[in-house]
Amino acid sequence: MDLGSGGWTGGRGAGSLSGMTLEDHAGDVVRKSRLMMEVSAGEAAAAGGITLEALSAFESTGEAPAGLNWDGLAARVDLSGEKLRRIAGGWLPEPVDPARWRELRVITTEGNGMTVNAFLVWDPQTRDAALFDTGFDAEPIVRCIDGERLNLRQIFITHTHGDHVAALEPLRVRYAGAGLHTNAKAAPAQHRNQPGACIEVGSLRITHRETVGHAEDGVTYLIRGFGGGAPEVAVVGDAMFAGSIGGAPGKGPSTKQAIREQILSLPSATLVCPGHGPLTTVGEQARVNPFFV
Numbered sequence: 609m610d611l612g613s614g615g616w617t618g619g620r621g622a623g624s625l626s627g628m629t630l631e632d633h634a635g636d637v638v639r640k641s642r643l644m645m646e647v648s649a650g651e652a653a654a655a656g657g658i659t660l661e662a663l664s665a666f667e668s669t670g671e672a673p674a675g676l677n678w679d680g681l682a683a684r685v686d687l688s689g690e691k692l693r694r695i696a697g698g699w700l701p702e703p704v705d706p707a708r709w710r711e712l713r714v715i716t717t718e719g720n721g722m723t724v725n726a727f728l729v730w731d732p733q734t735r736d737a738a739l740f741d742t743g744f745d746a747e748p749i750v751r752c753i754d755g756e757r758l759n760l761r762q763i764f765i766t767h768t769h770g771d772h773v774a775a776l777e778p779l780r781v782r783y784a785g786a787g788l789h790t791n792a793k794a795a796p797a798q799h800r801n802q803p804g805a806c807i808e809v810g811s812l813r814i815t816h817r818e819t820v821g822h823a824e825d826g827v828t829y830l831i832r833g834f835g836g837g838a839p840e841v842a843v844v845g846d847a848m849f850a851g852s853i854g855g856a857p858g859k860g861p862s863t864k865q866a867i868r869e870q871i872l873s874l875p876s877a878t879l880v881c882p883g884h885g886p887l888t889t890v891g892e893q894a895r896v897n898p899f900f901v
């Protein structure tokens with residue numbers, strides 16, 4: 609679905625989000641939640657009053673079968689029926705203009721048949737910059753850093769799934785002086801996020817919260833200190849998407865608890881920057897995300 613040019617682009621070169629669709633359709637949401645709650649397809653189909661074939665088609669296409677008992681299915685897999693219906697009805701987040709944040713760029717790259725978001729932020733005075741995840745391709749990141757004459761000081765990794773760190777190596781070589789931050793247990797101690805740490809990048813202040821579930825090393829970074837009264841920013845990786853969350857088979861309750869406590873507890877104006885799909889806000893997700901009843 610084309611979102612048009614209504615505010616998805618950073619407007620200054622990098623990070624066109626034009627044409628970005630939701631990461632998950634309603635069928636994806638049902639399948640993810642079913643696997644997270646360890647409900648069999650047969651049980652879910654029965655709760656929804658539909659055949660196994662109809663459930664399977666719904667989960668793969670997002671097209672709801674005739675006669676679906678939405679509330680029955682949603683209750684069985686621990687979703688909000690009302691919110692699930694809204695996703696199925698074509699809900700899209702309110703467009704966000706990243707230019708409100710001085711400065712924030714969304715850099716979306718493609719690989720292996722999917723797209724992934726990286727985020728570059730900087731202090732417009734000092735030009736000190738921080739990168740969040742790398743996506744598949746270093747080139748648009750380098751182009752933005754060069755074009756804006758930035759000093760890349762820090763690289764933060766939300767989790768080490770391949771799509772988020774695919775371009776890390778060339779960036780580490782090119783920006784050898786930049787710090788690296790991750791919750792990966794296998795990382796050398798100097799790169800691991802320290803509890804309570806606050807990293808300053810120019811006027812920006814970056815802290816983190818553990819959002820384990822989709823990934824064992826999942827972490828959400830909070831960025832504060834943007835000028836002009838722009839709200840804080842939460843770079844959530846795959847912990848949460850606009851209208852969905854990152855899959856975590858068998859780990860439904862703990863995953864959702866972490867998101868509730870660490871992300872949905874943030875001020876409602878907080879900008880949520882997910883690893884896939886469009887930007888959203890904490891308040892919007894509290895209202896529409898079907899994983900949270």
Ligand SMILES: [Fe+2]
Pocket residue numbers: 767769822823846854
């Ligand atoms: Fe992931």
